[in-house]
Amino acid sequence: MKKTFLFAICLFTVLTYSQEIKLISQINVSGEGKIKVVPDQVTILATVETKGTNAKEVKKENDQQMESVLKLVKSMNLAPGDFKTKRVSLNPQYDYEKKKHTYNGTQTIEILLRDLSKYDELMEGMVDQGINRIESVTFQSSKLVQYQSDARKLAIKEAKMKAEDYVSVLGQKVGAGITITDNSQTYYPQPVYAMKSMAMEADSATPRQTMAAGEIEITANVSVSFKLE
Known part of the structure; x- marks a missing residue:
């Protein structure tokens, strides 16, 4: 009898908790942060x-x-x-x-x-x-870790801005974040492949510039669930 009673209490607690979880108003959005930097x-x-x-x-x-x-x-x-x-x-x-x-x-x-x-x-x-x-x-870039952190922060900011845009029409406000999922892929610098054989003018007296480093792009992607108030 006691075991049955305890089981009933546990079942009631689980069901009540599940209902509370389901009743939380929330919004799920994604965000992307991009940082473009000149390589060093x-x-x-x-x-x-x-x-x-x-x-x-x-x-x-x-x-x-x-x-x-x-x-x-x-x-x-x-x-x-x-x-x-x-x-x-x-x-x-x-x-x-x-x-x-x-x-x-x-x-x-x-x-x-x-x-x-x-x-x-x-x-x-x-x-x-x-x-x-x-x-x-x-x-x-020698500051890759710093730029990855900056990209993640931008991704979170964009996600929150999206959430605020959506709920503003409903007259609600974005509350605390419930879950955050990092969807970013590991950053691998893209190599520039040269020809198999290579020749340079040995008799050129004028210094030449053959490098155009351009910019590299560091991206972070997140999915965030916010509580609605």
């Missing part, structure tokens, strides 16, 4: 590729060219943590028509350049020292 740094993926019929010679030539590239990078006073070897490979390839093996050696270096004014100097210098493939160039 760039990540470059660059590769030295060598080919030949002798594996040892191909690797040796590849190492020599990458050594020259690293010397150039170090001479530009980049922090040791801002450049690193990303990939190294030495692969045999068989030519069925000529019935002989050749070898393809590659080394890829990743460079974070924090001073964009050195971009052209670095790119031209790397090609002069042996880089013959630019994999990608990705412009970024």
Whole structure:
């Protein structure tokens, strides 16, 4: 009997709570915040590729060219943590028509350049020292975390403004937020892909500007439920 009585009380409490939840007047809206910023740094993926019929010679030539590239990078006073070897490979390839093996050696270096004014100097210098493939160039902001926070705040403000627009016609007011859902996707800077092979004019005496960084866009999306008063 006691168990039945306790079960009835619990059931009544759950039903009453559910009814109270359903009776809360609320509005569900979405908001988007966008921040456009000028990038202040760039990540470059660059590769030295060598080919030949002798594996040892191909690797040796590849190492020599990458050594020259690293010397150039170090001479530009980049922090040791801002450049690193990303990939190294030495692969045999068989030519069925000529019935002989050749070898393809590659080394890829990743460079974070924090001073964009050195971009052209670095790119031209790397090609002069042996880089013959630019994999990608990705412009970024060193203040990404701050801008992501600003974008989220703008998204919440837009959501509240939408809610106020809707309920103003009904003569109601927007109350406290009930739930907030972050629908933002992880921000990945979009790389600019270069051609497989790259050549620059070595005899040009006039400094050239080949970079147009433009702007990067950081976006936040939220869904918010507000209580209506």
